[in-house]
Amino acid sequence: MDNIExxxxxxxxxxxxxxxxxxxxxxxxxxxMEYKKEKGMPILQPEYEGKKEIALCKKLKDNKYxxxxxxxxxxxVKNAKKYQAKNLFxxxxxxxxxxxxxxxxxxxxxxxxxxxxxxxxxxxxxKREDMTINEIFQxxxxxxxxxxxxxxxxxxxxxxxxxxxxxxxxxxxDENVELMKxxxxxxxxxxxxxxxxxxxxxxxxRPLLNGNMNVEYISNLMEKRRSRYESVADxxxxxxxxxxxxxxxxxxxxxxxxSAINPVYPQFSYIKYxxxxxxxxxxxx
Numbered sequence: 266m267d268n269i270e271x272x273x274x275x276x277x278x279x280x281x282x283x284x285x286x287x288x289x290x291x292x293x294x295x296x297x298m299e300y301k302k303e304k305g306m307p308i309l310q311p312e313y314e315g316k317k318e319i320a321l322c323k324k325l326k327d328n329k330y331x332x333x334x335x336x337x338x339x340x341x342v343k344n345a346k347k348y349q350a351k352n353l354f355x356x357x358x359x360x361x362x363x364x365x366x367x368x369x370x371x372x373x374x375x376x377x378x379x380x381x382x383x384x385x386x387x388x389x390x391x392k393r394e395d396m397t398i399n400e401i402f403q404x405x406x407x408x409x410x411x412x413x414x415x416x417x418x419x420x421x422x423x424x425x426x427x428x429x430x431x432x433x434x435x436x437x438x439d440e441n442v443e444l445m446k447x448x449x450x451x452x453x454x455x456x457x458x459x460x461x462x463x464x465x466x467x468x469x470x471r472p473l474l475n476g477n478m479n480v481e482y483i484s485n486l487m488e489k490r491r492s493r494y495e496s497v498a499d500x501x502x503x504x505x506x507x508x509x510x511x512x513x514x515x516x517x518x519x520x521x522x523x524s525a526i527n528p529v530y531p532q533f534s535y536i537k538y539x540x541x542x543x544x545x546x547x548x549x550x
Contacts, residue, residue, distance in 0.1 A: 357449035
């Protein structure tokens with residue numbers, strides 16, 4: 266055996282060791298997930314991840330492979346988050362709400378911290394139709410667009426582990442809601458008409474508001490949809506004047522009493538005093 270084959274044999278041996286170590290690491294991830302669920306701890310703790318990376322940087326300070334090892338470590342952490350998300354959310358997270366309620370922003374943020382795919386149904390339809398939403402409304406009408414929404418949900422029916430930002434009118438049809446609930450949990454994002462107006466006032470991609478870009482019209486349209494939204498939602502989260510991390514991960518005033526929502530987990534009754542973000546609510550409801 267020449268030298269290069271000897272070195273390759275060493276690499277194979279080290280690869281076997283890495284496989285064993287990574288498997289043991291994943292076993293630890295399982296233990297941590299169960300412990301956090303049992304104790305009602307936040308599933309994600311980005312401050313710990315930050316400390317972990319700083320500590321690793323210190324350990325690798327004089328290592329000539331510092332950058333390469335750090336990149337590998339980051340991938341390991343990223344993959345562990347994907348694994349956790351796959352186990353915690355074996356379904357889709359369906360974000361609904363009025364335009365400007367924060368669906369796209371929240372979907373992208375959740376996608377980043379959970380390492381899950383995010384998808385906007387409007388963008389999905391735009392790619393399928395090769396037209397903007399405004400063009401679809403102008404050329405083919407609203408009813409055609411609503412059929413496109415239903416078709417999009419049917420295409421996504423067999424997929425799992427996606428954060429889906431749904432068009433504002435999508436939950437208004439029973440057949441759409443049936444498809445959404447079949448493979449997902451519905452999270453309703455709310456905001457005041459004034460907040461909605463501030464968020465969408467400069468947008469040219471809101472055909473329902475063309476010529477009606479004012480608080481009064483927005484308020485009236487929101488009121489028409491409010492009861493429907495609330496009746497189909499599994500979880501309701503208000504996004505008014507809240508930072509994105511509060512909406513998604515940490516304690517925030519979003520529901521009156523989580524213990525009442527899910528009596529299966531009575532040990533979480535204390536949460537009635539400190540309410541939770543979307544991730545915790547989805548897991549425990």
